[in-house]
Amino acid sequence: MNGPISWFIKNPIAANLLMVLLIIGGYSSIPKLDKQFFPTPEINQIEVRMEFRGASPREVEEQISVRIEEAIHDLNGIEELRSTAREGLGVVLVEVENDYPTQKLTNDINTRVDAIRSFPADAERPTVTEITYRHQMGRVQIFGDLSEREMKELGETLRDELVRQPWVSIVELQTARPYEVSIEVSEDSLQRYQLTFDQVADAVRTASINLPAGSVQRDSGDLLIQTRGQAYDRADFEAIIVRSDLSGQELLLSDVAVVRDTFEDVDIDIEFNDQRSLGLNVFVTTSPDVILTTNTVKAWVKERALSLPDGVSLEFWQDPSKAFKERVRTLVSNGLGGLILVIIVLMLFLRPALAFWVSVGIVVAYMGTLFLLPYTGQGLNMISLFAFLLTLGIVVDDAIIVGESVHSAQSRGLSGVHGALVGTRQVVKPVVFAVISTMVFFAPMFFLPGEWGPASKGIPVVVCLALAFSLVESLLILPSHLAHMKPEPDVADAGWLT
Structure with a gap:
């Protein structure tokens, strides 16, 4: 020195x-x-979630949680497994070992879970998600004189545009009722076509589902094969075949039921400035710059508001900066x-x-x-x-x-x-x-x-x-x-x- x-x-x-x-x-x-x-904290967790509507916690544990744990417990990179079973829902939380690639383990778990064939037929397909910490960067509020469907469709469009902006990772619709397809079957229709309600329900349940069809082993990893049959809107459901005979004559769901695109019957009624409103929550998952992110969102809101339909406005609030x-x-x-x-x-x-x-x-x-x-x-x-x-x-x-x-x-x-x-x-x-x-x-x-x-x-x-x-x-x-x-x-x- x-x-x-x-x-x-x-x-x-x-x-x-x-x-x-x-x-x-x-x-x-x-x-x-x-x-x-x-x-941003390092969470190092993976969540496997599966819905089994109408099932008791014990049924969820025995038919969902245990089978998932048995399928993935021997994978490399797992430090601990924790499962939660409650009515209609099973969640398995995977703790990832330090320094082990979380994305690789997520792919391995997804492969194992998709290969399970013993899940109940009434259960939804499981979802495998890497848990990340999210920093909320404010909310964009959409409000104006629109119907509920028009408001949600506009919100989905704006969500897809906003998530492509620099610094923005996730944009979620808030205060919007989920879409629902309503299928109404009258007693007269059932008698006319000699059907029971259970037959119609089974046809819908069987036809509207994505099913795994095995996997192909390759040097780079397993390739999953899945048949895509999930129905999503009124047209998809109306085309479901309820019954067919030897002559090739098909009875469609639209022939025996009235199918409507609607919303779930939940009590959500949000207003902003005394007008129907819908919120877009903005999140960042990586280390965010709160000032740069909010400035980016504010600039987008200011520019996008100029091209909205008449009577519709955008406003950025809950500004964390x-x-x-x-x-x-x-x-x-x-x-x-x-x-x-x-x-x-x-x-x-x-x-x-x-x-x-x-x-x-x-x-x-x-x-x-x-x-x-x-x-x-x-x-x-x-x-x-x-x-x-x-x-x-x-x-x-x-x-x-x-x-x-x-x-x-x-x-x-x-x-x-x-x-x-x-x-x-x-x-x-x-x-x-x-x-x-x-x-x-x-x-x-x-x-x-x-x-x-x-x-x-x-x-x-x-x-x-x-x-x-x-x-x-x-x-x-x-x-x-x-x-x-x-x-x-x-x-x-x-x-x-x-």
Whole structure:
């Protein structure tokens, strides 16, 4: 450490250049940082969900959950299996081992589950979903003078457009009743065609389903084969064959029943500005930049509103960027208040010029931290900002020790450059070991377990970077500044209180 210290003391231009580069680098890195409330946690879970309407929890467990667990329990990458069975629904939650590819395990589970042939005939097909943490980025509200069907069709169109915008991952329709196909069979129709209600129901159930048809093994993996027969709308259901005879005559569902496209009979009636309304919830699954995302959505809303039908409007609300900016403003103001208090305390006990350069060291350490922060995968969020506040009183310690040691050496009659070198050399070891010991104290936070463990890395990353740059500033930059300060009379050398 003596070589670089001596060189920077004798070359103040290099010290000033290093300081300026760190400040400029930190300032230029701020736009690159993701800005969000909290980091995205690593959930590492996969959900297998299957509906079995009308079944009791015991039936769901025995005929759904147990069979899924037996099919997938021996797959590589599974740390734990947990299942939940309640009336009409079975859910198997898969905990993925750390560092195992979640997408690969999702594909393997999907292959195993699709190959199960012993599920009840009345059960829906299972869905396999990788669980991801979603950050809500506000809501787009559609409102106007439209029928319920027109409103939902417009909402689906806008949803598909919005999800293609940059930064947007998921858009969900809210406050919209699900579609439903109503099939009404009269007693007269049943008697006319000599049918029973169960026969019609069985025909619909049998024809409207997607069935697995086996798999083909390849070097790249298993290829699943599935027959597609699921009916989705009125026309699909009307074309279902209820009965056919040897002559080829077919009796269609449309011949014996009235089929209507309608909505589920649930009580949903939402108004916005006293008009029928429907919401689009906007989500981001990766590390989001709350400001960029909301600005993108706002720009899309403003542009898309110009081409909507007459009497229909769009409005963006529940804007998370406003709350984020308020919280950042609060933390920054608290940080500036703390910095001012630190400067005042330093000036009370130290020479004013020394107190000034020590305070500049805080800014340099923070700017250096911001300069490297984007390359660590961290961003500006409540956790990292808290870490900046946490280190405010720590990063100043190195500069105080070095500054006071240099001042003491110069007070003994040593020249500015020689006094700065001697004073810095005297405290190099304790300063370095103090910084290392503090880093070691925070190091275990890099290895915290659980889904929020990786998300909390912002604290040790910020602390270690700030301490490292504080060490650089106090040993390389600060001594150069102190070496070239003009000597002052003894009465002015002390702080205001001393």
